[in-house]
Amino acid sequence: MDFKEELGTLKSQLVFDQKVDVPDDTANVVIAGLGGSGIAGRIFQELYSSKPVMIADDYTAPSFVSKSTLFIAISYSGNTEETLSSTADAKARGAHIVTISAGGKLYGQGDQNIRIPRRDLQPRSVTGYMIMPLLRGFGIVSEEEADGSYKLLDALDNDNIECLVHAKAIMEGSCIPAIFGSHPYKGVAYRWKTQFNENAKVLAYSNSFPELNHNDTMALAQTYLKDRFYFMVFGSESERIKKRIEVTQEITASQFNIIEPKGRTYIERMFYLLHYGDYVSYHLAVLRGADPADISLIERLKAELG
Amino acid sequence: MDFKEELGTLKSQLVFDQKVDVPDDTANVVIAGLGGSGIAGRIFQELYSSKPVMIADDYTAPSFVSKSTLFIAISYSGNTEETLSSTADAKARGAHIVTISAGGKLYGQGDQNIRIPRRDLQPRSVTGYMIMPLLRGFGIVSEEEADGSYKLLDALDNDNIECLVHAKAIMEGSCIPAIFGSHPYKGVAYRWKTQFNENAKVLAYSNSFPELNHNDTMALAQTYLKDRFYFMVFGSESERIKKRIEVTQEITASQFNIIEPKGRTYIERMFYLLHYGDYVSYHLAVLRGADPADISLIERLKAELG
Structure with missing residues (x-):
């Protein structure tokens, strides 16, 4: 499948109706996942704050994990070594385990196992399949919002010329994309960074307001090489931000360069911003003649790690 | 005070013997803080995992905050608007509040109030005063380790020529410092980034293994501008990493460029790495003729925000 077509599958993932069962006695939530499979957790962490939500992006589960922990392990392949290792950890400590994968060794390890219905995409292209079970399970998306998001994504699939304009500006200066988000889209800013890395194969940087005002600010004024950075900043609804x-x-x-999110609610705006970044990074890949689908080095790394 | 002298005060902060009282019924911990005042929380979060520890780096406290939350608010000035706002939030929800500050509006807001004994330093130079009450309160530093760390910092204060060598290489290429950490020093890698921003006034980037293997890796191989990045990678004790x-x-x-941490334990190595980064960024500031103590723009920003 053409990679642009692959990006276009995101909207249809929003109808995925599986949902994480949240036990009544859940005291805290840990979401394990790395790279493309870690994004859903990072975004969810920001949208849901009724219980502590921690990310496990390493080989172990945090030591507080216990029977009252809901441990959600996400890996598209189901074979990510860090996630398999932290899940085994969590299981040994009696956590309630939910897996989200397209199969692999992870599938079947959970008390609940959610299977992503297709295996032919890249991990970073199945964010919809990964995040919808979280949003639905914790009751933070309505069917109306899922539908509204579908329409926004569909419109972007049909017209992403604005994204191309940013990509051209980045390419013209051979610039490092710098993406500045703010709550509740800090995770989305990080997602853009990773999409620039994997799709366009360029180094990229993300941070968020207000934290960046406490460090990047001095550098923004006086750094060398500033004209080689291209700043994209998400518009905010907060007057203070x-x-x-x-x-x-x-x-x-x-x-x-201010990117104003479209949408009636946080969820809709989140999906819009997410997909907008998909297209900026995709266009940059095409402009610089990089294959956006190529992840051969990550595969090679996995092989060499054995 | 000369800024180098200011950096040299870190070791003497390790004898600060105040400690956070941790109530027996603490279910989760939230540490509020931004910029230099947020670093202690980020580092602590990685060293302690017996309870969920979340960082609040925005205007609100997460909505799970309740009577069983230990909410630790850190602000050197005691007047950081984001932290005052999230602390008021947490207080309204009945959390057990501990403040760590040198005074300001925050001092006195807590059930326990820890006062940093000097006011003449920059927020980013009092990490010792901020982190020792956490490490001691949660019982994760021994007096032997505090003493061992003191000696390592003292040795670095007297001989930081290695740090100067890195700074010279960065300066020679007008490079963007890129710092790659790994557990339990991911927070320290971020700290280096912020020190490059504030001391040397250059943009900088940090990430950590294994997460970076899932995104930066493709970019590292094919990005433009790669020769303008200077990579510093913390050595790891883990064979896998x-x-x-x-x-x-x-x-x-x-x-x-591999930076091998010295020290007998995680805590000692953490302090060593932390201070090593202080000196690389300090030397870079001097080499490029930037005043490492100048944070006038951050002050101006605060003034303009009113």
Whole structure:
């Protein structure tokens, strides 16, 4: 499948109706996942705060994991070594385990096992399949929002010329994309960074307001190589954050390209921003003659690690 | 005070003997703090995993915060607007509040209030005062380790020529520092990034193994501008991570400058790495003629935000 076509599958993933069963006695949630399979957890962590949600992106499960932990392991292949290892850890400590995968060794390890219905995509292209069971399970998406998001993604699939314009500007200067998000889209800003890495094969950087005002700000004003960075900043609904963006741009004499999210709710805007970044990174790949689907080195790394 | 002298105060902060009281019924911990005042929380979060530890780096406290939450608010000035706001939130929900500050509006807001004994340093230079009450309170540092760490820092204060060598290489190429950590020093890698931002006023990037193997890896092999990045990678005691570092370097044809941490335990190595980064960024500031103590723009931003 053509990679652009692969990106276009995101909207149809929103109808995936499996959902994580959340036991009544859940005291805390741990979501294990790395790379493309870790994104859903990072985004969810920001949208849901009624219980502590921690990310496990290493070989072990945190030692607080116990019977009252809901441990959700996400791996598209089902064979990510870090996730298999942390899941075994969590299982030994009696956690309630839910797996989300297309199969592999992970499938069947959980008290509940959610199977992603297709295996022919890249891990980073199945974010919809991974996040919908979380959003539905914790009751933070309505069918109306899923539908509204579908329409926004469909519109982007049909017209992403704005994304191409950003990609051209990045390519023209051979720039490092720098993406600045803010709550509740900090995870999405990180997602853009990873999409630039994997699709366009360029180094990229992300951070978020207000944290970046406490460190990047001085650098933005005085760093060398600044003209080789291309700044994309998510518009915010918060007056305080809006003001921070405006003042930061002014006092550091930076050119921020503001990306205004479309959508009626946080969930809709999240999906819109997510997909917008897919297309900017995709277009950049095409412009620089990189194959957006190629992940041969990550495969080679896995092989060499044996 | 000369900024180098200010950096040299870190070792004496290790004898600070205040400690966070941890109530017996603590179900989860939230540490609020931004920038230099947020670093202690990020580092602690990685060293302690017997309870969920979440970072609050925005205006609100997560909605799970309740009577069984230990909410630790850290702000050197005691006047960070985000932290004051999230602390008020947590207080309204009945959390057990501990403040760590040198005064300001935050001081006195807690059930326990820890006062940092000097006010003449920059927030990023009082990490010792901020982290020791956490490490002691949760029983994860011995006096022997505090003493061992003191000696390692003292040795670095007297001889940091290695740090100067890295700074010179960065300066020579006008490079963007890229710092790759791994557990339990992911927070320290982020700290280095922020020190490059604030001390040397250059943009910088950090990430950690194994997560970076799932995204940066493709970019490391094919990005433009790669010769303008200077890679510093923390040595690891884990065979698996060592192998990842080695293979990543090989398959992406990257030159990784390995920083081997000294010290007998995690805590000692953490302090050593932390301070090592202080000096690399300090030397880079001096080499490029930037004032490492200048944070005028952050002050201006605060003023403009009113």
